Amino acid sequence: MHLTQVAPYVTYPPRLGGDHRTHGLVKEFPQHGDTVTRFCQGGSPAMYKSLDLRRTVEIAERYTEYRHLHPLHELLKAPMLVGYPNVFQGQALSVASDGLGTLLADADVVLAREPWQTPYVLDHVDESTPVVFSSHNVETERFGDIDQPLFEGWVERRVDALERRSVEGADAIVCTSERDANVYRETYDPGGPILVAPNGTYEDDLRDHRPDTEAATRVRRRYGISPDATVCLFMGSNYKPNVEAAETVVDVAREFDASVHFLVMGTVGNALEEAALPANVTTAGYVEDDFEAHFDATDIALNPMQSGGGTNIKLIDYFARSLPVVSTPFGARGLDATPDEHLVVAECDALPAAIRRLADAPERRRTVGTNARELAASTYTWEASSRKLRRFVVEKFGPF
Structure with missing residues (x-):
């Protein structure tokens, strides 16, 4: 199986909780002979601080992180510094997505993190390629009250639209808890099955x-x-x-x-x-x-x-x-x-x-x-959640 993972920024080595989930969910795939290629849309502060400007990082055999470093990606992340969600990532990919098209074309399955990029992936992947929406939070809850003076109503509506498109358009969903899965079922009309793969440790x-x-x-x-x-x-x-x-x-x-x-x-x-x-x-x-x-x-x-x-x-x-x-x-x-x-x-x-x-x-x-x-x-280990996700993907969309 060739899995293409789409992430909002450089993930490896993981530093934040979201990085650990992004890496942890696919950690075991290469152990089964699968190929994992992660497309990272832009960098991270730690990467720029250390001047680690590599475009390709070989994490393990058959496991690669490809970094698309582009000023537009970094510019459109600026609202996050004052507490807004990264609602412009999809638009950024429409202008700057070098390498992503090839990775989507080569994929047997795509794992897209969070609703900021998933709608773009759904619009640009071959209809025969399954897309799994990788949820880290219910974002409409997380940003339901962003407590910011400007554009609060517009941001809330935008987050809801992106999350709805991701949940209802994806072929499957993987989320952190049964509670989050139930929120999706009650709020939206999921387009496919939902797997609960909990957060973990190594x-x-x-x-x-x-x-x-x-x-x-x-x-x-x-x-x-x-x-x-x-x-x-x-x-x-x-x-x-x-x-x-x-x-x-x-x-x-x-x-x-x-x-x-x-x-x-x-x-x-x-x-x-x-x-x-x-x-x-x-x-x-x-x-x-x-x-x-x-x-x-x-x-x-x-x-x-x-x-x-x-x-x-x-x-x-x-x-x-x-x-x-x-x-x-x-x-x-x-x-x-x-x-x-x-x-x-x-x-x-x-x-x-x-x-x-x-x-x-x-x-x-x-x-x-x-x-x-x-x-x-x-x-609660990443290895267990990764093996669980792989079995789920093979059962629902395989053989590969």
Whole structure:
């Protein structure tokens, strides 16, 4: 099988949650002798920062990322910087799509990410080639209230039109949760079957918590965190729902003294006003060095999400590292995780009390963390979701 995947920007190596899903869903296809070619419409900030301007990246045997770098792609992403969706990507492809036509012609099946590019793909692929719409969120929910002063009504109508065209025009849909699948069924008239392939973690990341390593000690020392302090970690990108959750973390931190330290990892920390943070909050920014050690230096992981779409990849990443998690009910949505067995669930106003109880119960932390890792291993890995997607494609559209 030759699978052409269409993505909105450079994906490999994956950095953000969406990148991990884009890569993770196709990760296992080459292991079965399939060819995967990913068309990336433009670059990413990390790529330009590192001056990695390669057009073609060989990720593995029979797995290639082709990058179409064009100023128009980058220009039309500008509204995303102020919170708008990338509704102009289809128009950009109408002007600049060098290489995509060939990839679509060569494909046995096309996997198109999100509704921004899928309508273009549907209009330009041979009618005999199946198109699978790869949903990461229900975008009409995610941008249903963009809270921007200009063109809000037009943007909402445009997002709905693009998502409707993608859901109803695709030959099949793959989404993150049964909840998202039901929203599509209730809101639109899906043009084909829907597969739920949940977000996950990589099998190589499944491991025991290792708080006593030299690397974990080094991380605590780097941020001036006492060896005796309970460390609570929140991580995320600079994305509105993550910023909202990080602000909740800061509010919770004010309820504690220095014996409980809150570490905010990822670009979400850039949205916090450093001067206004309490002394027991540290923003680490985007972490490359000692990335795994930050998990080992952590006692409790936090997931105080209150909005957003899909399911939280960060939650499964916490599970994979055997970390006990305190999450809001919304943050745990879409996962088959049992409260008090795989994680602790509490509303925002009850988060401090839940954290205190876990901080005082190291044995319970170990039990909950171990249960969480076992759940991730059995249900939530990218490898499992990729194999599930491949079986689905072969059964519905094969043989190839």
